[in-house]
Amino acid sequence: MKKIPGMEKPDLHALPTMKERISFLYLERCLISRQDNAITVTDMRGTVHVPAAALSVILLGPGTNVSHRAMELIGDTGASVLWVGEHGVRYYAHGRPLTHSSRLLVAQAALVSNTRSRLAVARRMYAMRFKEEVSTLTMQQLRGREGARVRAVYRRSSQETGVPWDKREYDPNDFTASDPVNMALSAAHACLYGAAHSIITALGCAPGLGFIHTGHERSFVYDIADLYKADITIPIAFEIAAQQPEDIGAVTRRAVRDAISDGKLMECMVRDIRELLLGFTEDGSSQDVPQIETDVIFLWDDKNGFVKNAVSYGKELDEMDVEGVEISEGYGKLLEEE
Numbered sequence: 426m427k428k429i430p431g432m433e434k435p436d437l438h439a440l441p442t443m444k445e446r447i448s449f450l451y452l453e454r455c456l457i458s459r460q461d462n463a464i465t466v467t468d469m470r471g472t473v474h475v476p477a478a479a480l481s482v483i484l485l486g487p488g489t490n491v492s493h494r495a496m497e498l499i500g501d502t503g504a505s506v507l508w509v510g511e512h513g514v515r516y517y518a519h520g521r522p523l524t525h526s527s528r529l530l531v532a533q534a535a536l537v538s539n540t541r542s543r544l545a546v547a548r549r550m551y552a553m554r555f556k557e558e559v560s561t562l563t564m565q566q567l568r569g570r571e572g573a574r575v576r577a578v579y580r581r582s583s584q585e586t587g588v589p590w591d592k593r594e595y596d597p598n599d600f601t602a603s604d605p606v607n608m609a610l611s612a613a614h615a616c617l618y619g620a621a622h623s624i625i626t627a628l629g630c631a632p633g634l635g636f637i638h639t640g641h642e643r644s645f646v647y648d649i650a651d652l653y654k655a656d657i658t659i660p661i662a663f664e665i666a667a668q669q670p671e672d673i674g675a676v677t678r679r680a681v682r683d684a685i686s687d688g689k690l691m692e693c694m695v696r697d698i699r700e701l702l703l704g705f706t707e708d709g710s711s712q713d714v715p716q717i718e719t720d721v722i723f724l725w726d727d728k729n730g731f732v733k734n735a736v737s738y739g740k741e742l743d744e745m746d747v748e749g750v751e752i753s754e755g756y757g758k759l760l761e762e763e
Contacts (some may be wrong), residue, residue: 449480449481449482449483449484449616449619449620449623449682449685450475450480450482450483450484451484451486451509451616451678452466452483452484452485452486452489453485453486453487453488453489453511454468454486454487454488454489455467455468455488455489455490456468456489456490456492457485457489457490457491457492457495458491458492458494458495459492459494459495459497459498460474462476462477462478462498462502463475463476463477464477464495464498464499465495477498477499477501477502477504478502478503478504480499480502480504481504481505481620481623481624481627481691482504482505482506482507482619482620482622482623483499483504483505483506483507484507484509484616484619485506485507485508485509486509486510486511487510487511503627504623505622505623505626505627507619507622507623509615509619511600526629527629528629528703529628529629529630529698529699529702529703530629530630530631532702532703533630533631533634533645533702534631534634536636536702537634537635537636543636544564546636546701546702547564547567547636547637548560548562548567549700549701549704550636550637550648550651550652550701551567551570551571553652553697554571554574554651554652554655555570555571555574557570574655575654575655578655578659579593579659582659582660582662582663583663585660585663586663586664586666586667587667588605588606588663588666588667589606590606590663593607593610594607595607595608595610595611600612600674605666605669605673606662606663606666608666608673608674608677609661609662609663609665609666609673609674609677610658610659610662612662612673612674612677612678612681613657613658613659613661613662613665613677613678613680613681614650614654614658616658616677616678616681616682616685617650617653617654617657617658617681618643618646618647618650620650620685620690620691620694621646621649621650621694622643622646624649624691624694624695624698625645625646625649625698628695628698628699630645630698630702631645632644632645632646633645635647635648636648636701637651649694649697649698652697653690653693653694657681657684657685657690658681661677661680661681661684662677664680665677665680
């Protein structure tokens with residue numbers, strides 16, 4: 426067989442894990458290409474080399490041109506790519522997962538499809554956010570408590586920074602249409618959504634299968650990002666708004682990047698998602714979180730759950746003709762036993 430040209434695709438097990446990677450890299454108005462195992466980013470200031478395997482997610486803003494060879498490398502190293510609008514505040518598309526396992530996806534689909542287990546996961550999300558006992562609350566009660574807690578976070582941040590706060594108000598089609606703190610919040614949340622999206626897709630989960638949010642292609646992204654807003658993006662947005670920088674979007678993105686890196690948020694997201702999806706059974710009861718085998722394929726079985734793949738089953742049927750008439754001695758014995 427003729428050898429396929431190009432560099433050998435790396436083994437997923439040899440790549441850095443999500444917790445070892447840079448949180449995100451936002452690029453705009455530049456040319457993205459490839460040199461060996463690094464992507465090159467070129468603009469009027471020159472060219473920089475970035476190890477592709479060190480990246481979690483690349484946010485491609487307006488004016489970016491990316492080569493086929495660069496996308497090949499990015500895909501092989503498992504980095505996610507999100508095409509976004511100016512300042513990173515609009516989302517258009519994303520890349521591929523950094524896993525061969527569908528275990529988390531299957532668990533997510535099973536949990537979100539059952540009312541009891543879905544409520545159990547939603548309660549656990551609220552407990553993670555506010556460190557409160559919510560095991561008996563309904564969704565209506567959870568939403569009411571969330572609203573009160575989030576408003577308290579905004580008030581506290583406003584008091585600590587001296588930045589006036591009225592309400593969350595912004596135009597997704599016009600970044601500059603709102604006041605500085607809302608602009609900073611939009612930029613900060615966009616970065617957090619990008620990081621959450623990269624983790625979710627890297628783990629093979631479905632961004633659209635949310636437990637609290639629903640009906641949107643990124644519902645689960647909003648679920649996961651909400652876990653960290655009170656501790657990360659809201660305080661950062663108020664701090665940046667208080668500084669009144671000239672380019673509030675860029676300064677906010679850098680601050681969120683530093684906070685994600687220093688706080689090991691990517692590792693925390695992986696751990697929290699695994700706990701949420703594997704720590705509950707379908708009836709809503711909790712269980713120990715098992716380890717995930719990342720490169721194993723099974724066949725589904727209605728009685729045993731799964732059976733081995735790459736096994737030649739049904740050899741006793743090999744000599745059946747197209748009419749289903751038995752012409753094999755072995756198959757004849759099988760029919761007699763039945």
